[in-house]
Amino acid sequence: MTDLNRxxxxxxxxxxxxxxxxxxxxxxxxxxxxxxxGADDLAKIPVLSKDALVEIHQANPPFGGFLTxxxxxxxxxxxxxxxxxxxxxxxxxxxxxxxPFEYIGIGRGDRVLNTFMYHLTPAGILLDEAIRAxxxxxxxxxxxxxxxxxxMMMTLGATGFVGQPSYLxxxxxxxxxxxxxxxxxxxxxxxxxxxxxxxxxxxxxxxxYGMKTSSAYGTADLGFIGYTRQGLQGFCIMPSVFLQICxxxxxxxxxxxxxxxxxxxxxxxxxxxxRFGTGDLxxxxxxxxxxxxxxxGLYGRSGDAVKVRGMFLHPxxxxxxxxxxxxxxxxxxxxTRANNRDIVTVNVxxxxxxxxxxxxxxxxxxxQEAVRLRIDAVNMVAAGAIDxxxxxxxxxxxxx
Numbered sequence: 001m002t003d004l005n006r007x008x009x010x011x012x013x014x015x016x017x018x019x020x021x022x023x024x025x026x027x028x029x030x031x032x033x034x035x036x037x038g039a040d041d042l043a044k045i046p047v048l049s050k051d052a053l054v055e056i057h058q059a060n061p062p063f064g065g066f067l068t069x070x071x072x073x074x075x076x077x078x079x080x081x082x083x084x085x086x087x088x089x090x091x092x093x094x095x096x097x098x099x100p101f102e103y104i105g106i107g108r109g110d111r112v113l114n115t116f117m118y119h120l121t122p123a124g125i126l127l128d129e130a131i132r133a134x135x136x137x138x139x140x141x142x143x144x145x146x147x148x149x150x151x152m153m154m155t156l157g158a159t160g161f162v163g164q165p166s167y168l169x170x171x172x173x174x175x176x177x178x179x180x181x182x183x184x185x186x187x188x189x190x191x192x193x194x195x196x197x198x199x200x201x202x203x204x205x206x207x208x209y210g211m212k213t214s215s216a217y218g219t220a221d222l223g224f225i226g227y228t229r230q231g232l233q234g235f236c237i238m239p240s241v242f243l244q245i246c247x248x249x250x251x252x253x254x255x256x257x258x259x260x261x262x263x264x265x266x267x268x269x270x271x272x273x274x275r276f277g278t279g280d281l282x283x284x285x286x287x288x289x290x291x292x293x294x295x296x297g298l299y300g301r302s303g304d305a306v307k308v309r310g311m312f313l314h315p316x317x318x319x320x321x322x323x324x325x326x327x328x329x330x331x332x333x334x335x336t337r338a339n340n341r342d343i344v345t346v347n348v349x350x351x352x353x354x355x356x357x358x359x360x361x362x363x364x365x366x367x368q369e370a371v372r373l374r375i376d377a378v379n380m381v382a383a384g385a386i387d388x389x390x391x392x393x394x395x396x397x398x399x400x
Contacts, residue, residue: 005038007267008242012036012045014068015272021056021065022272040253042244047251047263047277050305051316053221054082063087069270078122080220081312088122089270094133096239097126100227101134104160104189104212108135111156113187115143115163116194116310120372122220123193123310127162136160143167146174153186161190164310165201165215166340168192172209173340182209193218194310196298197228198400217298219278222264226295234282234297236290240267243293244275245284248302251275256286261302262295279305306393308335309342311372315392321366327354330386337397345377349386356380 013033015022026032031044057064062085063071069089076088091097106112112131118124118140131138139158141149149171152158161168168190175185190205190213197215205211217235218224225243226235237243244253245260254260262282266273281299288294305314313333322328329351336343346363350356360378367373 002038004242008038008042008265009033009036011265011267011269011272012042012274014269015274018068018269019066019272021060022274024065025274039242039244042242042265042275043246043251043253045275047246047261047275048273049277050082050221050279050312050314053276054084054316057082057084061085063271066271066273068272076122076125078220079120081314081317084221086122086220087271088126089268092268092270093240097130097224098134099236099238100191100214100216100224101130101136103227103229104191104214106131106134106136106160106189106191110134110136110159110189111139112136112160112162112189113139113141113149113153113158115141115149115161115167117142121311122223126223127191131160131162146170150175150178150180154180154184157186159186159188161187163192164195165190165192165197165205166195168205169201169340172204185209187211189213191216191227193224195307196399200400217295221273221276222266222278225262225264225278226293229290232289232294234285235295237293237295239292241265242267243284243295245282246277248281251277256284257296259283259299262298277302306335306395308344308373313373313393318392321363324366325359325363327351327356327359329383330388332386332390332392332394334394335397337399342397343376344373345379346375347379347381347386349381349383352383 016026016033026045029046035044067087074087074089078086080086114128116123116127128138139152188211190211193216205213214227216224216227224238225241226237228235242265244263246253246263248261259281262278262280264276264278279302281302283296285294285296305312318331322331327350328348330349332347334345363378364375367375
């Protein structure tokens with residue numbers, strides 16, 4: 001038995017014995033731990049979709065029956081859209097999470113602007129811990145306050161940046177307005193996540209500013225899944241995750257090279273997720289160029305959820321918003337992009353005779369509170385303007 005097959009076999013057995021949700025999922029499918037001998041047998045277990053995960057958590061709060069350790073031993077708990085309360089157990093192999101940081105050269109002597117949020121979602125603190133584990137110093141800025149960030153970057157001599165690539169573009173644009181040219185900007189190492197990293201951005205960061213960069217692919221439920229390396233297509237997959245590419249309709253595993261839904265099994269025994277469907281489309285390389293698995297790229301979404309400003313927006317969240325306002329008959333979100341930022345516009349169709357006064361402001365406040373999403377504009381549209389069969393979230397962004 002290969003090490004991978006043995007690892008999968010032991011992990012599935014542990015999940016079945018200690019996580020009630022895993023046991024229920026396998027029992028419902030008529031699968032016993034003894035039926036799973038390795039990677040090829042994982043397809044016997046149904047894919048766990050994000051929507052199903054939300055339902056399981058709501059039926060058995062707060063952790064859905066997935067947590068296998070005493071909650072008193074959890075250092076942190078986060079919240080994801082759904083809502084889902086994501087426990088952050090102590091990492092079993094902290095060193096395995098450092099590969100993206102080590103690749104771009106983060107180490108002792110570096111001072112790194114961490115522009116991810118430090119509250120509610122895991123990105124800020126998890127990256128903070130990894131940067132410090134590499135021996136570097138963190139400047140915990142979070143997002144926004146661009147001029148203040150530039151002042152800190154220059155005064156403290158920040159050599160590193162972690163955050164969204166569009167925000168680094170914003171920082172550099174503002175720095176240029178302040179007559180700070182590429183030679184004056186001290187940042188030479190950058191790790192991105194939460195949105196696509198485009199070729200034009202790479203050309204600016206690496207070509208014009210001389211940075212070494214990488215982009216990490218991950219989710220709030222799984223953490224980092226993989227990261228990019230120069231000259232290698234797609235992502236090198238972290239050793240803490242095993243990926244399958246599956247038919248979005250049947251869940252059947254597809255051969256390497258074919259496109260399907262990215263389905264992940266984590267090796268986190270404290271919070272095991274087995275065959276978790278990310279909703280992203282991708283393909284695995286038949287001949288990986290890095291140690292372990294290689295994901296050739298991200299090719300869109302298999303469902304209707306869309307990532308906006310680093311957070312997923314789900315259609316069921318829009319339905320929740322409709323339920324809060326009896327005046328609203330239907331709504332549709334349109335995502336566009338301008339000046340390196342996502343623009344969120346909500347088109348609202350009201351019931352006949354309903355008054356629009358105050359609805360836009362209340363809808364914006366609800367989105368900020370419930371989904372942590374800032375709505376840029378609310379348009380009241382005529383009756384029938386929203387096609388009932390159309391997507392509730394329309395992504396019109398051009399990434400390059």
